[in-house]
Amino acid sequence: MSRSRMKDGRYRSPLSMVVMFVLALLWFLPTFGLLVTSFQTRDSALKGGWWEALINPASRIWTFENYTKVFEQQDMGNAFLNGIAVAVPATIIPIMFAAFAAYAFTFMDFPFKDALFIIIVAVMVVPTQVAFQPLLNLLGPNGLGISGQYLAVWILHTGFGMPLCIYTLRNYMSSLPFSIVESARIDGCSNFQIFWKLIAPMSMPAIAAFATLQFLWVWNDLLIAKLFLSNSNTTVIVKVQQLLGTQGQGAELITAGAFISMVLPMIVFFTLQNFLVRGMTAGAVKG
């Protein structure tokens, strides 16, 4: 045999090695190009393509200026804080409410159970746009008057994340052995105790999976943040969108701003990648 084998005995496939290498490079290079551009002054970046800067780094002027400027002039530090203040509660709070509902759907029998769960499956597909005008009325100055504050966005993301969270957790819980719940009931445990001491700890992988997905969605969301947050409470993503509108002077800040907006989700992504994959395999359709 002329073809070489891998450690596990499969034949090496030169075609897939080459193609995958090229594809991985293609998928990585645009982001890398942004990073390279973000560390150059405006004039330096305009000298030519970002790939030329890599070939001949000495011809360019390298600087952290774009990053310091984007924090000083665009209030990016505040926006970063806002992003965290919006995303963390909006990720964790829906899980509490959804977990109890998922428990009821998995371990209890009641009339209309199937019909109620079908509502969950259906609203997962409903676009969030349906909610904006009525909720702007409800939360805006003519209603509760909380539009523009974190609270409005927490409530919205909690509501919009709820169907997917219930669905994901219920799918996971139905893979847990029913017998442990039955024996706990015979021992006289209340449903609250069974949930809190047995089911919630056992469901941690699914909870982490949903939390990872929800965090990425909330952090990366533009529409809700733009509509429901005032300018001083707005998130990094909205800041980057506003920067993208600028032309000429100041346009060099886009690259730094975009990169700052990617740092935290990337960290979350790399640390929780396994959970993320599991969450997606559990059926992630979001409206």
Added chain:
Amino acid sequence: MSTPSSTPPPVTGVPVNRETSEVATADNRGLQPLKVLAGVVGAAFTLWFMGNLFLAFAYYPQWFFNNKVVMAILALVVGVGGAALFFWFVNMAIEGLPRRLEHGLMPYAFLLPGFSLIGLMLLYPTIQTINFSFANRTSTAYMDPPWANYTYLFTNAGFWSAILNNVLWIVIVPAVTVALGVVIAVLADKLSAAGEKWSKSFIFLPMAISFVAASAIWQTTVYGYQPPGQPQTALLNAIRGAMGQEPLAWLSIDTGRLNSLLLMVILVWLQVGFAMVLLSSAIKGVPDDTLEAARIDGASELKIFFQVIIPQIKGTIVTVFITILILVMKVFDIIYVLTNGNNNTDVIANMFFREMFTNQQAGRATAIVVILLVAILPVLIYQVKLFREQEAVR
């Protein structure tokens, strides 16, 4: 539990087995008013406290020293802790009820908060949006005739152009993404373990990037335009320059809807990783013996791919396709950020945002959403059907 009304008659003089008597009382327990009262009051107080504290974040930020970190941490603690406490009180109140009632009510009590939120955030607004779509720009009075917003849209050339773009997105993006995802998943499966892990990580990485940042990335590195005579900083125009041609403002070219196609590339770039991950785990689930059998029969790798692997991962292909389809129907950020619908790149979701936010035309905006909702309805029905089939197998 079976006969909750029959109380064992108290027998004097006979030693009572303590354990059975306790179980019996637990089973035949009647109303415990104190427990119910404590639970109801506790639950109500928890809700009242949570509601007020959360409103205070919005109304009186000075109470929290205007400090965002303090508010976020408090919100997290009170949100999670309060929810747990609320359920604990509700559980207590319902346990105080007679046994039969308890079993009937408990599931609904556990569902109530979640469903209230879904009702408030999704069901009520859907109905209200349909209602508003027949109303004027401030949602204060009905139009005359009520369907005037729809007439406006259907006679508007811009609307049909946006619909055409949406159709293009729907036809192209899910199919291309799934096809690329399958090819990448199959190729990655042939690599060594380390090679597979690394190459997949690179392709999966854009999953963490927002649509806005992705737009910034592609604008800066690939589609950017500098006036003729200046060095080109982005890839496409640099290639044209190398061939001695004038640079083009790519996102302004609507010949053959080229600009829309270029915007689609960004979404495909973002979503292929998602498709690949799901399809890859499906391909790994294809039993080896079916592949071996095909190989022994002398089938080519290409034939194995189309006639053995593809039929066995059809379910996952459908799931991925639908997920991306739903995403594409609502595609907004990329278009809003890069072209704002100019040069024939408009789509429904961007049109909705413009009518609602820029033009302050709530009536037209909600009418657009209703049309989007109607368009999504077949997908929704299919999802429910698919779910029912899966449940039947369970």
